[in-house]
Amino acid sequence: MAERRRAAAVQVSEPAAPTKAETTGAFPADEPAERLVDYYADMVLIRRFELSADQMYKRAKIGGYCHLNLGEEATVVGLMDALAPTDYLFTNYRDHGYALMRGLEPGRVMAELFGKSAGVSKGRGGSMHMFDAGARLMGGYGIVGGQIPPATGAALALTYRGKPGPDAEVVMCQMGDGTTNIGAFHESLNLAAVWHLPIVYVIVNNRLGMGTTVEAAAGEPDLYKRGCSYRIPGERVDGTDVVAVREGARRALDRARLQREPALLEVMSYRLRGHSVVDPARYSSAADVETAQAADPVPAMRRRLLAAGLLNDAKARHIEADADAKVAAAVAFADASPDPAPGRLFDYIYATPVANTSHSLPGDPAVVIP
Amino acid sequence: MTSDPMTNHPMHVEGAATPVVTYRQALNDALRAELTRDKNVILLGEEIGIFEGSYKITAGLLTEFGPERVRDTPIAEEGFVGAAIGAAMLGMRPVVEIMTLNFSLIAIDQIVNHAAKIYGMFGGQTPVPMVIRMPGGGGQQLAATHSQNLEVWFAHIPGLKVVAPATPADAKALLLAAIRDNDPVIFLENLSLYNTKGEVPEGDLPAEIGRAAVAREGTDLTVITYSRATTVALQVARQLAEEGISIEVVDLRSLRPLDRETVCASVRKTSRAVVLEDDWLSYGVGAEISATLMEGAFDYLDAPVRRVAAAEVPLPYAKPLELAALPDANDLIKVIRELLDATRFTRQQQNR
Numbered sequence: 001m002a003e004r005r006r007a008a009a010v011q012v013s014e015p016a017a018p019t020k021a022e023t024t025g026a027f028p029a030d031e032p033a034e035r036l037v038d039y040y041a042d043m044v045l046i047r048r049f050e051l052s053a054d055q056m057y058k059r060a061k062i063g064g065y066c067h068l069n070l071g072e073e074a075t076v077v078g079l080m081d082a083l084a085p086t087d088y089l090f091t092n093y094r095d096h097g098y099a100l101m102r103g104l105e106p107g108r109v110m111a112e113l114f115g116k117s118a119g120v121s122k123g124r125g126g127s128m129h130m131f132d133a134g135a136r137l138m139g140g141y142g143i144v145g146g147q148i149p150p151a152t153g154a155a156l157a158l159t160y161r162g163k164p165g166p167d168a169e170v171v172m173c174q175m176g177d178g179t180t181n182i183g184a185f186h187e188s189l190n191l192a193a194v195w196h197l198p199i200v201y202v203i204v205n206n207r208l209g210m211g212t213t214v215e216a217a218a219g220e221p222d223l224y225k226r227g228c229s230y231r232i233p234g235e236r237v238d239g240t241d242v243v244a245v246r247e248g249a250r251r252a253l254d255r256a257r258l259q260r261e262p263a264l265l266e267v268m269s270y271r272l273r274g275h276s277v278v279d280p281a282r283y284s285s286a287a288d289v290e291t292a293q294a295a296d297p298v299p300a301m302r303r304r305l306l307a308a309g310l311l312n313d314a315k316a317r318h319i320e321a322d323a324d325a326k327v328a329a330a331v332a333f334a335d336a337s338p339d340p341a342p343g344r345l346f347d348y349i350y351a352t353p354v355a356n357t358s359h360s361l362p363g364d365p366a367v368v369i370p
Numbered sequence: 371m372t373s374d375p376m377t378n379h380p381m382h383v384e385g386a387a388t389p390v391v392t393y394r395q396a397l398n399d400a401l402r403a404e405l406t407r408d409k410n411v412i413l414l415g416e417e418i419g420i421f422e423g424s425y426k427i428t429a430g431l432l433t434e435f436g437p438e439r440v441r442d443t444p445i446a447e448e449g450f451v452g453a454a455i456g457a458a459m460l461g462m463r464p465v466v467e468i469m470t471l472n473f474s475l476i477a478i479d480q481i482v483n484h485a486a487k488i489y490g491m492f493g494g495q496t497p498v499p500m501v502i503r504m505p506g507g508g509g510q511q512l513a514a515t516h517s518q519n520l521e522v523w524f525a526h527i528p529g530l531k532v533v534a535p536a537t538p539a540d541a542k543a544l545l546l547a548a549i550r551d552n553d554p555v556i557f558l559e560n561l562s563l564y565n566t567k568g569e570v571p572e573g574d575l576p577a578e579i580g581r582a583a584v585a586r587e588g589t590d591l592t593v594i595t596y597s598r599a600t601t602v603a604l605q606v607a608r609q610l611a612e613e614g615i616s617i618e619v620v621d622l623r624s625l626r627p628l629d630r631e632t633v634c635a636s637v638r639k640t641s642r643a644v645v646l647e648d649d650w651l652s653y654g655v656g657a658e659i660s661a662t663l664m665e666g667a668f669d670y671l672d673a674p675v676r677r678v679a680a681a682e683v684p685l686p687y688a689k690p691l692e693l694a695a696l697p698d699a700n701d702l703i704k705v706i707r708e709l710l711d712a713t714r715f716t717r718q719q720q721n722r
Contacts, residue, residue, distance in 0.1 A: 088460070095703035123494030129493035139458060139492055143483050149452020150484060156561075157460035160412075160438070182477075187449030194444060348490040349528060351497035351552035355580035359587055367630045367666030 017335045027306060033310045037082070039242045040301050040311065041319045043073035046097040047298045049106060050321040052331060053096060053113055053127075057277045061335075062113045066127045066140070067096035071272035074297035075204055076101055078245025079267070082253055083172055088158075090151035091174040093128035094204075095140030098174065100243035102135040106326050107333030116337035123340045124348070145182035148173055148201070154189040155197035159260070170198040170256040172249075176208030180223050186230075192262035193230040200252040201227075203266045204239065210275040211283040225269060232262050239269030240297040270295050381578075382656065388569040395557070396570050397427050397503075398539035400545035401465065404576070405435050408463060411549060413440045414450050415467030424469045425505060425564055451477035451502065455485050455554075458500040461534055465549060466587060471506035471558065485554040486529030486539050497552040501545070506557040507648060514684035517692075519649040521597075521638040524556045525625035528570075531579055532626040534558040536600030540623060543577035550576060558625075560598040583630035588618035590715065591642035592632055594659050596622040599646045599697065606702050613708070614717040625655065633659060634666030641672040642709050644703050651679035672713040678703045680704050 027036055057066045061166055065349075070105040072094070080101035083089060091098045099109045104120055112119030113127055121131045126370050128142035138154060141147035151173035158169050179185055180203060190324055192199050207214055215221045224234030233255070237248035245267055252263035270292040274281035305311035346359045383630045391399070417424055419432040419442040431441040443450040447468060454464035468474050473482065481502065486496050508517035525532045531553055535541040541559070548555035585600060586607050593603040600621045607617035620636050622629065638644045643663055646657035656677035663675050679697040 090456075092568070119493075121491065124493045125491050129491050131495050133495045138456075138496070139488065141484075143479060146452075146479060146484055149449050149480055150456030150459065153450070153453030153456025153458075153464075154460050155456075157457040157462045160410075160462065184448050184452065187444075187446035188452070190444055190446060191449050191453055195441075267409075311460065348494035350496070350531070351489050351499070354551075354624075355578060355628060356624075356629045356631070357580065358627065365665050367634055367662055369634075369666055 010013065020108040023200055024190055025304070026303065027242060027310075033354045036243075036305060037315075037319075039077050040305055040316075041299055041323065042077045043242070043298050044320055044323040045106070045326060046073045046076060046100060048320070049067050049100060049109070049330070050096060052327045054277050056110075056331065061125065061334065063115065063127075065093065066113070066277045067094040068273060068277065068343055069094055069276065071270040071292060071296060072204060072206065072219070072239065073097065074242040074262070074301065075239040075267045076149075076244055076268045077324050078242040078247050079172070079174070080204060082246045082249035086136070086167075086169050087253070088138050088151075088154050088169065088171045089174070090138050090147040090154070090171065091140045092144070092147060092179065093140055093142045094176070095128065095130045098140070099130040099132070102132065102137045102193060104130070104132050104135055104137070106330035110330040110334040111337045114334040114337070115339070116334055117332070117340040117344075118337035145175065145184040147177045148179070148184045148188040152191050152197060152199060154190065155199035155262075156195060158198055159195070164198070164258055164260040166257065168198060168257045168260070170200065170202045172202060172253070174202045174204060176209070177203055177205040177207065177214050177223055178212065178217055179203070180226050183218055185295075189227055189230045189232055189264075193232055196260050197262055198256040198260045200263050200265060200266060201232075202249070202252075203264070204269050205266050206269045206271040208271060208275070210279070211281075222312060224264055227262075234264035234266060236266040238269060239267035240295045242297070242299060242301065272296060323362050388571055390566065390567050391538055391570050392564050393541050393559075393568070394425070394427055394541040394564040396448060397545060398429060398431070398508070398547075399570070400542045401428065401431060402434065403440055404465070404546065406642070410461060410717045411463045411465060412438070412457070412555060413465050413467065414443055414454055416443055416445055416469050418442060418708070419468050425544050425561070427503070427564075428467065446537060447473050447477040447526065452480040452484065454500045454502075455488065455498055457482060457497045457499045459488065459552075462685045463499050463549060464509075465501045465503060468502060468504040469603060470516060470561075471504040471520055472516050473521070474502070474504055478523075481524070481554070481556075482527055486527045489553065490529055498554050499552045501555045501557050503545075503557040503559060505561045505564070507560040507562055508680070508685045508692060510561050511687055511692060513687040517685040521625055521649055521681065522654055523560055525628075525655070527626070528554055530554055531624070532556045532558065533579060533624050534597040535623060536563070536585070536621050537596050538566065538570045540577060540583075540621075542570050543575055544572065544623065546576035546581075547579050551579060555579070558597060566601060567580065575673065577623075580627040582623055582632040583621045584618060584632070585621040586617065586619040588615045588616040588640065590640055591644065591709065592618045592620055592636040592640045593644050593646055593702065593706075594620045594622065594636075595646040596625065596655070597648065597709055599648050602697075602699050602702060603646050606699050606706070610703070610706065615706075622655075628658065628662070630662045630666060633662055637663055638670040639669040641670050642713060643671065643675045644665070644702065644705055645675065645679075646710060647677065647679045647696060648697065650682050651677060652682060653668045654679050663698045673709055676709055676715045678702050678705050
């Protein structure tokens with residue numbers, strides 16, 4: 001036990017390089033060209049999907065809250081490439097890109113945004129609540145921090161059905177920077193530490209809560225160090241570099257998989273727009289906006305691929321046109337999908353039906369006199 | 371052992387000796403039976419293992435099933451209740467003990483925003499088969515923060531099931547049912563019931579969640595109640611029977627879903643209704659029952675429904691103040707007599 005404790009003593013890794021340094025740099029030599037081009041295609045798909053979601057929201061095809069992954073494309077793609085199909089994913093409400101990268105049909109994701117019955121959550125969840133059991137996407141969660149205890153419990157369940165090893169199932173729990181201040185985060189990390197759970201907590205640090213900066217909100221603004229109290233090692237990676245994200249995620253996932261121990265990964269990212277589609281982000285200075293735009297991972301990836309000779313302009317345009325076509329098809333699919341019938345309102349009250357369950361609509365009598 | 375089809379209460383079978391056990395033992399027996407039956411059942415909670423539970427409901431289970439099945443948690447209600455949700459989503463059947471109901475407020479986000487929502491909000495793709503057991507109730511001189519009856523907090527929430535057994539038999543039968551149910555079940559115990567005794571049929575006889583029981587049949591007045599207060603109502607009914615007053619006692623057993631039909635059917639028969647509840651009066655269980663009777667038995671009522679509930683104060687520590695605040699048999703008898711007097715009840719009416 002003493003040995004294990006020493007081994008588990010806090011390790012935190014300083015960022016390998018300042019963010020931005022990579023955006024013009026070369027790719028690792030052993031990185032297959034096709035894979036890098038695929039990453040670009042995935043990032044473009046998320047970008048075009050989110051821009052379309054923004055438009056559809058403004059056309060009132062989408063209601064409620066709608067939070068976009070714009071600016072986080074490299075983060076999403078890198079994390080999801082590191083995650084195995086047998087792993088489980090819990091995310092926060094900024095979840096469209098994760099759903100796409102877990103392999104969900106763009107049409108079904110858009111249909112969820114449109115509130116249609118063909119949506120991934122049958123139109124009952126909306127933007128914040130994407131779910132697919134087959135893809136082991138265990139939900140986007142709208143309450144800040146709400147996903148962390150259930151994700152931790154999912155990792156607990158895994159300890160009852162398998163052994164650590166290269167094929168072990170693990171859990172990834174994604175969250176935003178502001179979430180690291182809520183009690184659920186700290187309680188969950190503590191549980192994961194004392195129970196040795198196979199889980200990776202991923203903090204997507206886009207530097208702002210809604211408008212509150214990390215420095216104003218966090219006593220330890222180097223968020224990858226926040227596992228220290230629980231002897232959970234943390235690492236910070238550049239969220240605008242898809243390969244750096246993937247490699248950091250793999251290291252953390254390997255710890256969960258091989259050692260059955262939790263890990264923390266902080267991904268430094270940017271939000272290109274406001275907190276949600278209705279937020280004009282007036283709190284952001286011109287300099288902030290310039291910084292975020294300079295770090296925009298999608299054009300940066302394009303530039304890098306062109307500079308490395310792995311992509312030419314024609315191929316890039318083809319990829320972009322293909323993404324546009326997929327998104328247009330997704331919108332068409334969502335548009336054509338039927339609305340959920342009001343008669344199906346009570347379909348999912350309980351998984352086990354029981355007597356006397358209310359099916360009363362507003363104005364209906366609670367009791368029918370015989 | 372079988373159930374009476376009319377009352378849904380366990381019925382004594384001639385010649386079979388039914389064991390008499392405490393409410394505590396009935397819960398312990400049910401947990402042991404389920405841990406034995408299904409390897410996916412795990413227990414989570416503070417001090418449930420080595421300490422054997424604050425109220426010893428889990429006594430002996432750590433020794434029998436080991437620390438992975440009977441898992442002591444840190445003091446982190448939001449964390450471990452939420453962890454139970456995630457474990458349930460992956461096929462485990464966690465039974466969580468929250469040391470007292472008062473501490474459930476620390477986990478309320480996980481219970482209300484997550485456990486209750488995940489099945490419906492994700493379009494029926496993942497059930498959340500879990501139980502949260504917790505004792506509530508005043509009368510132990512535990513003062514304001516440790517004496518609450520917050521059942522309506524949970525009974526208000528679609529997606530939850532909420533049961534509140536009054537007897538050892540129901541404690542066992544409803545716990546068996548709750549653990550096998552694929553939805554989150556809030557299982558409300560009461561501190562003052564743990565040492566009460568009753569016949570508990572042996573064997574595997576889960577109850578049906580969502581059904582009230584007629585705990586005692588009567589003709590003159592119905593007392594609608596649940597949990598600890600059921601024992602008070604039954605005692606009052608026995609006492610008044612000696613005066614020729616016939617009280618029917620409806621034990622709700624399940625607060626969500628609520629068996630409105632059984633409540634209304636009883637009052638349509640007796641024409642008088644009193645709700646005895648341990649929670650606070652305003653917005654309480656009695657308010658819901660009264661509204662139900664307005665719809666389901668209005669023309670049958672001889673007088674307005676009366677409620678006997680807790681005084682609306684944070685419960686004080688001092689015994690005389692605590693006693694004054696909590697509903698008891700004398701309060702119930704007083705209200706029953708007022709209602710009978712208001713409707714000019716005489717014993718002759720028994721034969722109408």
